[in-house]
Amino acid sequence: MKVAGYLGAVCAVIGAVFPSFTVIVIIAAFFPHLQPGNKILLGAFAGVRACIAGLIMVTAYRMLKRSVKNVLEAAFIILCLVLLISRVNPAFIIIGAMPLGCLYVAWTDRRLKNAEKNLVSASNANGPNEESTAEGKGGEK
C-alpha cells in the first residue's frame, strides 16, 4: 500500500501538524498564563477539564474492553497503575513492559503449543493426557 514513499510520509506529517501548530502558537502567544482571572472563563475551563476526564474515560474503557483478556493481564495493569500513582517515572514502566510482554507472549505461545500437542496425543491415545498439561504449565512458571 505504498502511496508516495518516504517523502509522502514526511509531507503527510507536515500537513497534519501545520494547521494545529499555527493555531496553538497563536493561542499560546495571546493566552500565556493559563490561569484566567475571569470567573466565567475559570468556570468554562473547569467544565472542559471535566469533559476531558469523561473523554479519557471513554478511551480507557474501550481499550480495557478490547485488550484485557485474563486476570494476569488485569493484575499487570493494576501493578502499573500503582507504580504510576507512587510517582515512578512512566518512561521506566513502558520500557519495563517490553521485555515482560515478550516473556508473556513466549509463555502463552508455549502453552498454546502444548495444548495443541496434548489435543493431538489425546485423540491418538483416546484419552486426556493430563499429566503433561500440568507439566507444561508448571515448568514455565
Place this chain on the structure above:
Amino acid sequence: MTHLFLTFVKYGLLCFGGGYMLIPLLLSDFVGEGKVFTSEEFGNLVSIAQVTPGPVGINTATYVGYLQGAFLGALLATFGLVVPSLILGSAAVTGINRWKDTFAVRGILRGTRLASIAMILFAVTVFWGMSIFTASIPWNYLIKWVTFQHPEAVQGFGFSWEGCLICVVCFLLMLKTKVPTTVLILGSAAAGAVFALI
C-alpha cells in the same frame, strides 16, 4: 533547547497508543512543586490542546514547547514528538509483514499496550483530581486510612458535583451516541460557565 527537543523525542518513542499517553509523561517531568506548571495550569493547557483542531498529543507538545522556548521551542517540541513515529512508522510499513508475527514484536506490542492502559487510567485519576474533585486525589491519605494509621486531615480536598455531572454526561454521550467531540467540549465549557455564575 537541545534538552527540550530530546525530551520530546523520548516522549515520541514512548507514546504507544495515542495522544493521551503523553499526559502521564508530561506530568512526571513538567508538573508539580518547583516544576513548570501547577496541575491546574496543566489541566487548562490540555483543555486548550483538546479544543484546538488536530491531535491532542501534538497540540499539547506544541503548547508546552512554546511556553518553554517561544516559537523555536514549539517547533522543536512538535518535531521531536513526531520524528520517532515518522521513522518507526516508515520502518513498520516496509517491515510489518516480515516481523509482525515474531514473538519480540508481538511481545513488545502486548506489553506496551497493557502498560498504556495503566497510563491512561492514571491520566483519568489525574483529571478527576482537577474536575470532579477540587484537588488532586490524596493517595497518601487514602493509603494511611486503609491501613488504619490515622492520617492528618487533607486541606482543600472536596467533591464538585458540577464537575462530576459534566464528566458523567460527557462519558455517556461519547460512549453511546455519535455527538462530535467539539460539541461536547463547547457544551461543557458553556455548562461550566453557567455553573460558575449560579
